[in-house]
Amino acid sequence: MSKFDSLYIAAKEKLLAAKNIAMVTHINPDGDCTGAALAVRKLLLALGKDADIYNEQGFPSFMEFLRGDAVFNRYTQEDGVEYDLTVFIDCGNIDRAGKVAWVCEKSDFIINIDHHSTNPMFGDINIVDSTASASGLLIYDFFKACGVEITLEVANFLYVAIMMDTGNFSYSNTDKRTHDVAGDLLELGVDPSVLTQKILRSTTYNKLKLTAMAIDTLHMYCDGKIAVIHASKAMYNATGTDSSDSEGFVGMIRDIKDVGFAVFLRDTTDGKLVKVSIRSNLDVDVSKIAAEYNGGGHYSAAGCSIEGKIPDVEEIIVKRLSEEL
Ligand SMILES: [Mn+2]
Incomplete structure (x- = not known):
């Protein structure tokens, strides 16, 4: 149970009722916003929905091995594109969306999922928890609240999100909740050594x-x-x-x-x-x-x-x- 369960349910109802859904992550995309967005896309697919995902720079290359068939659009505004719902992920404010912030103006309803303490609550539904070490933790709760199974693929997305925003479980934001969720993800089959190797121990x-x-x-x-x-x-x-x-x-x-x-x-x-x-x-x-x-x-x-x-x-x-x- 999360204190945001009623908001997650409200968000789920809105998503189920929406026809055209967009999802936006922040400029200079990191592991948290990208892993969280990949996971939310799987949640939407499980609910029989899909979303157009936008990021100013596109999909970050360091996470390419996790991308699967997800498409991250870099498009600036196109004529005739309208959304009835946009999910902002890990964006401390609308400007963090950079050049794809236009999606917001083409959207009737905004769900704002974030963990930055400076978030001005710009959404119609705001699931903003600054005590969460990563947005990935909130998406974990979202799955639980919706009763959607967390597959190994989703567990990998969420683990990377949490791992990257906690400095591989070393920053001061690393708490029991972080480790509890990470522990659950390991139980689902996540291999921390493989993910650490592929993301943190790889350079050019x-x-x-x-x-x-x-x-x-x-x-x-x-x-x-x-x-x-x-x-x-x-x-x-x-x-x-x-x-x-x-x-x-x-x-x-x-x-x-x-x-x-x-x-x-x-x-x-x-x-x-x-x-x-x-x-x-x-x-x-x-x-x-x-x-x-x-x-x-x-x-x-x-x-x-x-x-x-x-x-x-x-x-x-x-x-x-x-x-x-
Ligand atoms: Mn984050």
Whole structure:
């Protein structure tokens, strides 16, 4: 039983009554939003429904082995497309959908399933639980509330969702509920060593080159309490990589001894817009700081985008974080 059971049932009724359903996941798709969306698609199929799934970047390559026949559309708006229901998954706000946020305007009803504390409850049904370590946990509850069997395939989707949002069960959001659900998924046949190997212990030569270049940009501020690295468009180009290859970079510098705040800056626009990822080892709610720049996230992990060039954005964010030390 989940405290959201009545909302899950209401969501299920709406889905059953809907003709055209869309599903949206966030920009720079991670394991959580993608695994959760793959699972919800299977839930819909079990209910005799289907959905058009949208993501600005399409399906993330690191999860290709789990994709099956799911299609993630990158389309910008098409004429005549209307949905009577859209399910937003793992999106702390509508803008997190990026270029596919238009789906929202073409939709009569929104179901918002998320676990970000800064979520403004933009849906008609809001299943937002900031105590959940991953959206994948909420989808697990969704299956249970609907009485739909969790197959091994779905269990793998949900395990990856949870594994990726908890840093392989190591971040401070990892709690009993996380392990309880993971335990159930193992009982269904999930093999953690295989999933860890395929997702976390796999890299490419190009990504390693990008990693080396990014580490080379490390700047330490405030007596080593703030660590910053970046990746520029030139660096992505030189190594034949894209921004998905720098997922998790901020974690490398978060692990430096005595670091309170770790910041990763990425610019794929050549000097127009910098995406800022912040991780905190301190008792400071960085989602609130990110929200000051129209971003959001979680207590210890948040992000935002700031217009400008990397050195300018670096100065802005370091100055702001230094006020919290
Ligand atoms: Mn998430």
